[in-house]
Amino acid sequence: MQWLKEHWLLVLPMVLGAFAVARLMPKGEPRSSLVARLVGLCAVGIVGGTLLQPAGSVLNDALFFLFSGVAVLGAILMITHRNPAYSALWFAVVTLAVSGLFLLQSAPFLASATVIVYAGAIIVTFLFVLMLAQQAGITNYDQNSRQPGVATFTGFVLLGALLFVLVPSKEQAAPAPITGFVSLVPKASQVAQPPHQSGIPQSTSATTAENFGTMRGLGRSLFGDYLFAVELAGTLLLVASIGAIVIAPKRSSGKL
């Protein structure tokens, strides 16, 4: 009870969110989902209002809350929509929001690459397969998800545990010098330190702070430190394309 009283701000949105997601999952006849939508909005609002800490800069915060809200709500709508085509479109929305978050984290190349690869290639091919395979319209298996209550319960227990670890409670946050994983804000002394003291294996080429977040820095890192991994990734792409051709349905010879 005492524990619950201390952590009700963490438990409450988990319960509300689990209820909303389980209720929104397709099961049987379509039913009115207004209550579940409102409860889900409440849960997302509570998480956004209490667990997330504003960083100080108004524009940064506004963009972060916008992108993360769109990402989370789009994710809920994606996994609960009864029509897989709309699911794919909501996934595109999630992808755009996540690439916005990448931009905020000074990763412009990854943001554009994510938009191109996911929204440009993966979503389009998924929609093509949907068009090929599901021409009958609404199907029975899309209307009946498999044990939504149990899966949602499990998922939100996992989420609650993760958030419990990530979000420091009040008495933990009071003593300031926490180092390592739990240190929440990069301190100026930490960043300015010579990097090999922080226990992270440091790269050999010039991927330090002055190159951070630029194409130059990413290129130096990819083709300098991780050159063999890049070669391996290229080989992986080749093998995957050959495999896709082999696995894809055979057609009779002479027909494309």
Next chain:
Amino acid sequence: MIVLTNYLIVGCILFVLGAIGFLTRRNLITLMLSAEMMLHGVSLNFVAFSNFHQNMQGQTFTAFILTVAACEAGIALALILTLYKRTKSLDVSLWSQLSEADIDSPHEEEPAVPTTPPAQKFPQLTPAGRAPQFQKETVHRV
């Protein structure tokens, strides 16, 4: 000043929602999309840590995640098309006989939902101009 925990929380939420979608949905394509959303959550964590430590390793790892996701999507779509050719359905429950023989099938009998789509109201344009005259003779049936 960027707070690391915010991004980790959003990444966690995306990962867990993707996991829930992967466990519950039965359409093969929605399963794949949910797995890709779990990858989104993971790469958001990587990029947040990359910014936190001010080095490029997280971003490099995210670039590799993108590569693997592209490979995965290609092979998964080929697999899905092959499976669809066998069963003429995208239902993943039809493949539950691939599991161990002595485990009960998770597929439970459910009342069939009427699959007729709800009556959709299409917008109607007001007629403008002269109605074209169709010539029935010119229509060729192949």
